[in-house]
Every structure is written in structure tokens, then in C-alpha cells.
Amino acid sequence: MDTSVSLIQEKEPAIIKIIIIGNSGVGKSSFMNRYVNHRFTNLYRATIGMDFLSKSETLDGESVTVQIWDTAGTERFQSLGSPLYRGTHCCMLVFDVTSKISFSALEQWRKEFLIQGEPKNPDTFPFVVLGNKTDLPDREVSSRRARQWCERFGAEYFEGSAKDDIDVEKTFLRAAHMGLQQYKKHTLENTGHFQITCKQPRETGNNCQC
Amino acid sequence: MICASLPHLSHVFVFRSPFAHRVKDMRPVEQKDPGWKLFGKVPPREGPMKDPKKIQKEYETKSSRAGASNPTSPRQSVRKNLNFEPLSTTALILEDRPANLPAKPAEEAQKHRQQYEEMVAQAKKRELKEAQKRRKQLEDRCKLEESIGSAAQTWNQEILPNWSSMCTSRRVRDLWWQGIPPSVRGKVWSLAVGNELNITHELFNICLSRAKEKWSSSPAPVPENDAGSSDRESSLELIKLDISRTFPQLCIFQQGGPYHDVLHSILGAYTCYRPDVGYVQGMSFIAAVLILNLDTADAFIAFANLLNKPCQMAFFRVDHSLMLTYFAAFEVFFEENLPKLFAHFKKNNLTPDIYLIDWIFTLYSKSLPLDLACRVWDVFCRDGEEFLFRTALGLLRLYQDVLTSMDFIHMAQFLTRLPDLIPSEQFFQHIASVHMSSRNRKWAQVLHTDALQQGTSVRRH
Numbered sequence: 001m002d003t004s005v006s007l008i009q010e011k012e013p014a015i016i017k018i019i020i021i022g023n024s025g026v027g028k029s030s031f032m033n034r035y036v037n038h039r040f041t042n043l044y045r046a047t048i049g050m051d052f053l054s055k056s057e058t059l060d061g062e063s064v065t066v067q068i069w070d071t072a073g074t075e076r077f078q079s080l081g082s083p084l085y086r087g088t089h090c091c092m093l094v095f096d097v098t099s100k101i102s103f104s105a106l107e108q109w110r111k112e113f114l115i116q117g118e119p120k121n122p123d124t125f126p127f128v129v130l131g132n133k134t135d136l137p138d139r140e141v142s143s144r145r146a147r148q149w150c151e152r153f154g155a156e157y158f159e160g161s162a163k164d165d166i167d168v169e170k171t172f173l174r175a176a177h178m179g180l181q182q183y184k185k186h187t188l189e190n191t192g193h194f195q196i197t198c199k200q201p202r203e204t205g206n207n208c209q210c
Numbered sequence: 211m212i213c214a215s216l217p218h219l220s221h222v223f224v225f226r227s228p229f230a231h232r233v234k235d236m237r238p239v240e241q242k243d244p245g246w247k248l249f250g251k252v253p254p255r256e257g258p259m260k261d262p263k264k265i266q267k268e269y270e271t272k273s274s275r276a277g278a279s280n281p282t283s284p285r286q287s288v289r290k291n292l293n294f295e296p297l298s299t300t301a302l303i304l305e306d307r308p309a310n311l312p313a314k315p316a317e318e319a320q321k322h323r324q325q326y327e328e329m330v331a332q333a334k335k336r337e338l339k340e341a342q343k344r345r346k347q348l349e350d351r352c353k354l355e356e357s358i359g360s361a362a363q364t365w366n367q368e369i370l371p372n373w374s375s376m377c378t379s380r381r382v383r384d385l386w387w388q389g390i391p392p393s394v395r396g397k398v399w400s401l402a403v404g405n406e407l408n409i410t411h412e413l414f415n416i417c418l419s420r421a422k423e424k425w426s427s428s429p430a431p432v433p434e435n436d437a438g439s440s441d442r443e444s445s446l447e448l449i450k451l452d453i454s455r456t457f458p459q460l461c462i463f464q465q466g467g468p469y470h471d472v473l474h475s476i477l478g479a480y481t482c483y484r485p486d487v488g489y490v491q492g493m494s495f496i497a498a499v500l501i502l503n504l505d506t507a508d509a510f511i512a513f514a515n516l517l518n519k520p521c522q523m524a525f526f527r528v529d530h531s532l533m534l535t536y537f538a539a540f541e542v543f544f545e546e547n548l549p550k551l552f553a554h555f556k557k558n559n560l561t562p563d564i565y566l567i568d569w570i571f572t573l574y575s576k577s578l579p580l581d582l583a584c585r586v587w588d589v590f591c592r593d594g595e596e597f598l599f600r601t602a603l604g605l606l607r608l609y610q611d612v613l614t615s616m617d618f619i620h621m622a623q624f625l626t627r628l629p630d631l632i633p634s635e636q637f638f639q640h641i642a643s644v645h646m647s648s649r650n651r652k653w654a655q656v657l658h659t660d661a662l663q664q665g666t667s668v669r670r671h
Contacts, residue, residue: 015619024491025451043458045576046451048492049567052622067619074448074491076528083561 016179022094024073030162085117089179126178131159362391396503402591421478445489492571521595565625596653604641
């Protein structure tokens, strides 16, 4: 029985944790729902605390479970962040292309994430920046400006629309991909000595999730 | 199935008929060529839609012919005995073999008739049972309505006029547990929440006009480098955004809806009444539930007093250490009541903040169906903050088996999006079965011991 259990454990897909942060009302939940449930509605309720969804994906022939943690966008709830931010593999910073305020808030959101999430590699930690609501006419933040900001710290920039289903999947797949790299790196860094003595890198990797 | 075991019984389906499928299945044998056209340019629906009708018609003409020659056809007698609309199974008709085939031997015919009658009798029995069930449901609903009516009378005529002397009596508490009738709900909530803050209608009006002044002096655009750090200043923006996201499915709080301005007024007035607290997400849901049960000014009074309760203050001020104290106390009772599930949560690193934040901030109004949430509010008004945590344990207890089979993410998903249909009586039975004492310590004692250990202080009621 023991062997079969360990076999199953070894085959279990990697869990990639993506956290979505950004100002209230930029469409974090909508984007997540579009990706996982392929749906959009104008009847969203405000997210209080956290919201969760997950999806199985195959990345480079490897099956992974993408865990998406959707947060409330108010500053007041930021202080609750630390336990929620920890163990993240990729951070998605979302703003609304029709709101300069939501864009300039990203700097603060990013800092807050690095402080509270305490990633081991703050300089190379993967960030995806997403400009949502490109379906709306009154745009306030240009792609060029957003891209410039992203270049400063090596984040990848995407823009799209949860409402019109533009580039939602692409953004999440890229985030999952970057998350998987982070996951592997994290696993290797922490379990290097284990790999020599016992060949169960995946299993020890799972333990690192905690 | 029935058809296979009993040949020569033709079916007349009164409701939805699986005929189309059957015909489709038979097609390749009967008419090979048209069958292939299903995949060609012929509209796929045309074939199978037409055929069953044609076949049915053929059968009907045949059977009427056969019926004429056979006056003992049971069709009419069966119909006569039915005092309700027959469902598909009772519309089974016993037929003789088509005229072009040799007739059945008498013995076989007799056997088929007997089987037929048994089937019809069984179906009738089943339908009768269902009819009785429906009647019972109707009776139950009438009874429920009656009991709500009589309860409303009791509340109006006996309890409310003698509130202070009666509100703690055993009888009233029992009646209270069963849910307050909607017609008196607002009054009972108001009385139970009280007005420790001594807010008058005048004070509400003053706060409201101050809020309106602020709104009309259109706020200067926030300087970019300042954004994100001025959450309290941008309360007004946030209120606007959240109002449209409060019970969106009810379509009454949204722009242009009948309660949009009322909700706006209460939240705005509150930010003027308590600028130190301001607007925090979750408040819009609480205010909305109060608005559904009380007039504007009274809703505001109840709102401000409700938020002034120690647990609500701790959460809405996002006093993190105090919130952790509440979570720790909750976990004491969680472990005590549901040790297996507690261990499962621990193993999966599922901490209470993940689900409790939403439940406590909105007092369950976002996560539970509104009628259930109101019943939770009823007893919350009676028992205080302890009941919010007891409700959480009741929910976990109700879904214990489902949750134990899930991993972290599925539990988190489940708890942050509870099922749409929650069996209310069962749910309240589970809440009732939760013991709110741990080693002879009650909720308040556990909470204050924890608070002392953590160096925080919880204001007593």
C-alpha cells in the first residue's frame, strides 16, 4: 500500500499558486472567472477577503493545477495579506486601463506583496501586469506607458478584456508558466541535497507548499 | 424497457416522448439512405422530428381500427378510473397484434392483460403517492404561512408591547429561534440591537447633509503619486463602486434602483458619523439587509449600533491582532466540536481567515441565501457575536463529509462559494448541535483568555 501511495504522490500535478492583486473594481474577479468558468457577468459582488478558483492545465506536456487566489482590492484589507501572499509562485498585478489611479497604485501593491509575501527571490520573482477593460473607449493608460513601467523590474505586460474575452487565457497561461518556473526553482533551491540521497524531488516539492 | 418485456403494447406518451431517439436508432435498418443525410446538407432535425409523428399517426389509425374490432380494449376503462391527468406510464395502452399478424393465443393474451393491469396499477399507485406528496407540500406551506401569521400576531400583540420584560423569557427565545416573521423582523432587530449610541433621527439627518455637502463639492482629482495611500479619502468612490456590487441580482440597490439612494445615504452618513472608521467593504451588505427591513433613519441607527459591537469594531477597523484572537477562539470550539474536520483543515493549512473574513464582515448576507441570512441575523440579534461563530461551525458541521474528501483549494472554493440551496431546517439543526462550551468555558471566557495571552483587549459587551 505504501508504494502505491508514494507512486500516486509522485504523479500528482504541481500546484501553482497565482495571486491576483490590484485596486478595487479593476476586474480581478471577472478576469479569473472568465479564465476558469468562461463566463462574464455585470452582476459581480464585491470580493470580501478572498476568493478561490482552480484549473488544470498542461504546460510543456506537464500537468499542473493552477490555484488562483483572488483578493479584495481595498487598502484596508492589505494588512491581512501576509498569510495569504506567502507561497505564491506568480503575482498578477491588475489595473484598469481607463483609470490612471489604478495603474499608479500598482507600485504600492507590488511593494506590499514583496514585503508581506516574503518571496526568496524578490529581485527575480515573476510578476505579470495586466491592463483590463480594453473594451472600454475612454482609455487613460497607454500600452507604451504600462510597458515602460513593467520593464523597470522585469514584469511581463498583457492587456485584454474579461468582458470581451480578449487575451484572458493567454495571460493566465503565461502567469502559470512563469509560476511553474518559480516552483521548480524554489523546489531545487530547497531540496537540492534531498535529490542526491533520495530521488523524490516532486514529493519534497509538495511539502514546500506549506 | 417495458416495451421489450411486453410485446404489442404501444405507447402513447402524453408528456416528453423518447420516441425520437427510438426512431433514430431504428432508422439505419428501415431507411438507410435518408439516415446518412443526417450528416449531409439536410437539416438534421427535419428527419427525426417528422418521423415519430408519422409513425404515431399510423399507429393511431391502426389501433382505432383494431379497437373497433375489439370492444374489450381496456383503454376507455383505464381512462375512466383516472381522476387525475395521467402521466406517461398510465397512458400505456394494451393493444392486440396488428391485423397483418396472427392473433395471440388466448393464454398469452390473458397473461399480457394481467401484466398490463399490474403495471398500470403500480403506476397509478405511484402517481397517487406523488399527488399525496404534492398535497402534503401544499398543506405544509399553508401551515407554515399560518404559523408565520400567528407568530406575527404573537410578536405584535404580546411580545413587542412588553419587550423589556419578555425578551429574555424562554418562550420568546424559542419563538425567536424559529425565525422572526418578516413583518416584525425590523422592529425586533432594532430593539435587540438597541441604541447605546443614542443616535436620533436628527443626528442622522445632520450626518447625511454633511455627506451630501461633501459629494456635491466634487472631489478634486487625486494626485497620482498619492493614489492608493488615501483609502479613507476615497471612501466616497469606493461606496459608489460597492453599491453597484451589493446584491446585484436583486436589482434594487443599483443605479436607478429604488434603494440605491437610501444605501448611498446610509453609508455616506456613516463615514461622516465615524470618519475614523470610514467605509469598509462588507458594510454595504449589512446596510442593505437593514434597509430591506427598516426605514432609512432606523436602518442607520441599527447600522451604527451594530457596527459598534466589539466583534464588528474589531473586524471593520481591521484590527489584525484582535481578529486573530477571534479566529483562535473559534478554533478552540472548532476542534472541540469537529475534531476530525479540524485535523483535516490543519493538515491542509486551511486557516479560518480564508472563510471567516467573508462570513463575519458581511454577517453571512453575501454567502448565504438572503432568507437564511436573515434567520442567522435573527439569532445573532438574540445571542450576539458568539452566534456568528456558532453559525460557522454549523455550516462546517453540515458539510463535514463533503469537506473531508476535499483538498485545500476545493475546500477554499467551497467555503467561499457555498451551495445555492442550503436545507434551512437541517442547517439550523446543525447549528443547534454545536456546543459553545469548551472545558466548561463559554465563548466569552475563551475569547478573553486568548486576548489576555496575546496582550490584546476585547471590549466587553
